[in-house]
Amino acid sequence: xxxxTGKARVRELGxxxxxxxxxxxxxxxxxxxxxxxxQQSRRELAALTHxxxxxxxxxxxxxxxxxxxALSAAQQGSVDAILRGxxxxxDYLGRLRALSAGDGGEEPVQPVSLLAxxxxxxxxGEGLCGPKDIQFQAEEPPALLLPLRQEAxxxxxxxxxxxxxxxxxxGGKVGLSVRAEGExxxxxxxxxxxxxxxxxxxxxGRGLYTSDASRPQDGxxxxxxxxxxxxxxxxxxxxxxxxxxxxxxxxxxxxxxx
Numbered sequence: 001x002x003x004x005t006g007k008a009r010v011r012e013l014g015x016x017x018x019x020x021x022x023x024x025x026x027x028x029x030x031x032x033x034x035x036x037x038x039q040q041s042r043r044e045l046a047a048l049t050h051x052x053x054x055x056x057x058x059x060x061x062x063x064x065x066x067x068x069x070a071l072s073a074a075q076q077g078s079v080d081a082i083l084r085g086x087x088x089x090x091d092y093l094g095r096l097r098a099l100s101a102g103d104g105g106e107e108p109v110q111p112v113s114l115l116a117x118x119x120x121x122x123x124x125g126e127g128l129c130g131p132k133d134i135q136f137q138a139e140e141p142p143a144l145l146l147p148l149r150q151e152a153x154x155x156x157x158x159x160x161x162x163x164x165x166x167x168x169x170x171g172g173k174v175g176l177s178v179r180a181e182g183e184x185x186x187x188x189x190x191x192x193x194x195x196x197x198x199x200x201x202x203x204x205g206r207g208l209y210t211s212d213a214s215r216p217q218d219g220x221x222x223x224x225x226x227x228x229x230x231x232x233x234x235x236x237x238x239x240x241x242x243x244x245x246x247x248x249x250x251x252x253x254x255x256x257x258x
Contacts, residue, residue: 045096048096049093049096049097052089052093053093056086056089056090056093059082059086060083060086060090063079063082063083063086064083066079066082067079067083077130078130078131080127081127081130081131084123084124084127085127091151095151107149107150107151107152108149109147109148109149110147110148110149110150111145111146111147112145112146112147112148112150112153113143113144113145114141114142114143114144114145114146114178114185115140115141115143117148117150117153117154117157118138118140118141118178120154121138121154121157121158121161121176122138122176124158124161125138125161125165125174125176128161128162128165129165129168129174132165132169132170133170133171134165134168134169134170134171134172134173134174135172135173135174136173136174136175136176137173137174137175137176138175138176138177139175139176139177139178139179141177141178141179141180142178142179142180144180144185144256146185146254146256148235148254149231149234149235152231152234153231153235153252153254155227155231156227156228156231156232156252157187157189157228157252159224159225159227159228160187160189160224160225160228160250160252161174161176161189162224163189163191163224163225163250164189164190164191164193164248165191167193167194167247167248168191168192168193168247169192169193172191172192172193172247173190173191173192173246174189174190174191174192175188175189175190175191176188176189176190177190180256183255183256184237184253184254184255184256185253185254185255185256186251186252186253187251187252187253187254188249188250188251189249189250189251190244190246190247190248190249191247191248191249192246192247193247193248194247194248195243195244195247195248196241196242196243196248200241201241201242201243225239225241225250228250228252231252232252232253232254235254235255236254236255237252237253237254237255238252238253239251239252239253240253
């Protein structure tokens with residue numbers, strides 16, 4: 001913030017001081033603009049989070065009213081899926097509120113029951129596949145306690161399930177398996193869709209990338225796989241994508257630790 005007021009008898013040194021002062025002013029101006037943009041983004045995020053609360057309350061309220069009616073098994077399943085989705089949105093809105101308030105610290109690593117996480121994934125998979133006439137298969141995992149960032153891992157796997165459901169198509173199949181192999185836990189999501197092109201295998205998982213040839217964009221920007229890859233990396237693992245004779249497979253690998 002302070003100007004460079006040094007004097008020098010050597011002309012070249014004086015010119016260098018003037019250039020450094022210009023750079024200082026330019027940097028200060030740039031940082032000020034960046035700060036203003038961040039503040040504006042935070043205000044807009046807070047406003048959007050507040051506005052989303054109203055339609056979510058309407059969805060939840062009407063879902064709860066429907067749940068009180070005499071429904072068929074299929075109708076009850078649909079209502080339960082609506083309420084579970086609304087509950088997930090409530091969690092996401094809470095996270096957005098924390099971010100907009102500047103309280104979006106990193107989630108701590110804690111021991112997590114793999115069976116409890118798997119139940120969440122299976123329920124979500126069934127809810128995603130049911131309305132689209134997609135067969136969902138899930139293999140029970142081993143009973144383990146793992147040090148994980150639970151919410152982050154949960155969101156990563158749900159992103160993989162959502163991708164698989166979109167690409168499997170009506171009448172297709174989506175599979176979920178969780179297995180401990182060697183030093184890693186592998187969460188595998190498969191679908192019977194068209195699979196990945198070579199370019200998608202090389203670039204998928206990068207933000208704003210989707211494959212035109214093998215997988216339709218339909219408004220998606222590739223952040224789901226990008227987020228899943230980052231979550232795996234944060235845990236010391238990785239995201240793997242590959243094709244089989246049946247379709248595409250996405251795997252999240254997490255170290256089992258000691």
